[in-house]
Amino acid sequence: MLTIRDLNQYYGGSHTLRDVSFDIPMGCTTLLGRNGVGKTTLLKCLMGLVPARSGALMFEGKDITRLTPYARAKLGIAYVPQGREIFPRLTVEENLRMGLATRPRSASIPAQIFGMFPVLKDMLARRGGDLSGGQQQQLAIGRALAMQPKLLILDEPTEGIQPSIIKDIERVIRTLAQQGEMAILLVEQYYDFARSLADHYVVMSRGEVIKSGAGADMERENVKACLAL
Numbered sequence: 001m002l003t004i005r006d007l008n009q010y011y012g013g014s015h016t017l018r019d020v021s022f023d024i025p026m027g028c029t030t031l032l033g034r035n036g037v038g039k040t041t042l043l044k045c046l047m048g049l050v051p052a053r054s055g056a057l058m059f060e061g062k063d064i065t066r067l068t069p070y071a072r073a074k075l076g077i078a079y080v081p082q083g084r085e086i087f088p089r090l091t092v093e094e095n096l097r098m099g100l101a102t103r104p105r106s107a108s109i110p111a112q113i114f115g116m117f118p119v120l121k122d123m124l125a126r127r128g129g130d131l132s133g134g135q136q137q138q139l140a141i142g143r144a145l146a147m148q149p150k151l152l153i154l155d156e157p158t159e160g161i162q163p164s165i166i167k168d169i170e171r172v173i174r175t176l177a178q179q180g181e182m183a184i185l186l187v188e189q190y191y192d193f194a195r196s197l198a199d200h201y202v203v204m205s206r207g208e209v210i211k212s213g214a215g216a217d218m219e220r221e222n223v224k225a226c227l228a229l
Helices: 039-047 069-075 092-098 111-116 118-122 133-146 163-179 191-197
Strands: 002-011 014-024 027-032 054-059 077-080 151-155 183-188 200-205 208-214
Touching: 002 039, 014 039, 014 054, 014 200, 014 208, 027 163, 027 191, 039 069, 039 077, 039 151, 039 183, 069 077, 077 133, 092 133, 111 118, 111 133, 118 133, 133 151, 133 163, 163 183, 163 191, 183 191
Parallel strands: 027 183, 027 200, 077 151, 151 183
Antiparallel strands: 002 014, 002 054, 200 208
16 A cells, blocks of 8 residues: 655754654554664655655555655545544534545535544534544544545544543444555554554664564564563
């Protein structure tokens, strides 16, 4: 689905991404690493929010390295950033409709979203800023799903979320991965959550990929120890 090859990025004199290369196939790929290793910078490069200094990004065989964020979204890449970044003064319905921007004008909010997050249907008229943190995370994921993406990128969706909603998010990600219609890149620093969902895994440290493989092999390959380096 998405191929990342020899991606490099700098902030000032700091080399934040160092020849990063891996593939994101169908299913769920989890990207792990401690804070500050370059995970969010990588995601911003994937979305075009930060230009790559060098390297290449190929999406379904198309070179997207220099495309604008909007063009990448139009191709079917959806991004749920860390911190959610919903529109607090817009209603839940208006937030969800923002996810329809790349679809035909006649498109409506997919009913599947309300099946996955029933609370959103009950709160359509409420402002996004009035929702709890967990509900805002559900809204942010729902907004991304409204565009019916081919690739869904999630940046630490469990951060600051109550356990009951983490379970809901885990269930939704697993369902989407099992449907086989979407590739998912899940960025996490919490090992157990990532392992439970990973079809594939990638570990970063100091801007580099230090380990990758099949999700089923994470225990045998002692991936958890890599996160404690």
